[in-house]
Amino acid sequence: MRAGSFLPWIEKESRLQQILFAGLIIGLALVPVLGWIYPYFIMQALCFALFASAFNLLIGHAGLASFGHAMFFGTGGYLCAHALKVWAVPPELALSFALIATLLLGIIVGMIAIRRQGIYFSMTTLALAQMLYFVYLQSPFTHGEDGIQGFPRGHLLGLIDLTQINAIYYFILLLFLLGQMLIARIITSPFGDVLQAIRQNETRAQSLGYETVRYKWLAFVLSAGLAGLAGAMKALVTQTAGLSDVHWSMSGDVILMVLIGGMGTYLGPILGAFVFAAMLQYLSVLGQWVIVTQGALFLLCVLIFRHGLIGELALRLKRNL
Numbered sequence: 001m002r003a004g005s006f007l008p009w010i011e012k013e014s015r016l017q018q019i020l021f022a023g024l025i026i027g028l029a030l031v032p033v034l035g036w037i038y039p040y041f042i043m044q045a046l047c048f049a050l051f052a053s054a055f056n057l058l059i060g061h062a063g064l065a066s067f068g069h070a071m072f073f074g075t076g077g078y079l080c081a082h083a084l085k086v087w088a089v090p091p092e093l094a095l096s097f098a099l100i101a102t103l104l105l106g107i108i109v110g111m112i113a114i115r116r117q118g119i120y121f122s123m124t125t126l127a128l129a130q131m132l133y134f135v136y137l138q139s140p141f142t143h144g145e146d147g148i149q150g151f152p153r154g155h156l157l158g159l160i161d162l163t164q165i166n167a168i169y170y171f172i173l174l175l176f177l178l179g180q181m182l183i184a185r186i187i188t189s190p191f192g193d194v195l196q197a198i199r200q201n202e203t204r205a206q207s208l209g210y211e212t213v214r215y216k217w218l219a220f221v222l223s224a225g226l227a228g229l230a231g232a233m234k235a236l237v238t239q240t241a242g243l244s245d246v247h248w249s250m251s252g253d254v255i256l257m258v259l260i261g262g263m264g265t266y267l268g269p270i271l272g273a274f275v276f277a278a279m280l281q282y283l284s285v286l287g288q289w290v291i292v293t294q295g296a297l298f299l300l301c302v303l304i305f306r307h308g309l310i311g312e313l314a315l316r317l318k319r320n321l
Helices: 009-029 039-059 070-085 091-113 119-138 165-187 190-200 202-207 212-238 248-261 268-282 289-303 308-320
Strands: none
Touching (some): 039 165, 039 212, 039 268, 070 091, 070 212, 070 248, 091 119, 091 212, 165 212, 190 202, 190 212, 202 212, 248 289
């Protein structure tokens, strides 16, 4: 169907998500001005949202379920924190170092895991992530269970003091937007179309002449780099980097974020990440019962919102056309 005629439902869904995303960005830009929500909470949610979107690029568009994606998130945080505290580099260099290093890590892990199929791929990523976790537990530069704490945020480009709440907030928002723009460009490009074809029927994609292993490997590397950037952003916001971000449970958390919002949708992981961050922030008084609440929410999504919040909205839109 051509653009001049009535749009199919999938295009209307995309347009709806664009409108909602634009509204979200306007609202986020006004947070420091209005003062209704604590900016620190929003910044953490933005870091989780970029992490979830990076993971959704892998599982929602390439059909690869990694159980060890926390290795990239945590590694990005550690490297950014180390660069800021020990090397005393500017924040833009620390973030760039974390991004490049996690891209390289993604290249290595991807070369090992990507030729495995299904559960074997998932378990390979989990095994590699657990190996890296124990390396970080024993490594001197991570300070073991204490983590890296109390490092300065520095001055962006030597001019902007990131100790100021508004400065760090808008910097994190800018990085989030750049990451989302890159992801949107990937999934709407011919490369993204091939990933969708691989997800739906890899054998057919191979019969059409596509080197599916190379496409999946590249998607894995891109997802790893974006996850590492998200981890570095979180370390910059919280001024801490610890084992919790590289633990296998963080890999489970990002899966939960994507499933809550809607796997394979653009806004779904962002919404799921904000729901997850809100649970951590406002249900902390429940102590260990937060985990039970997360499990109940996951069960609710599986039983009632099988396609996630955004996914269910898209299906209802389809039925009404």
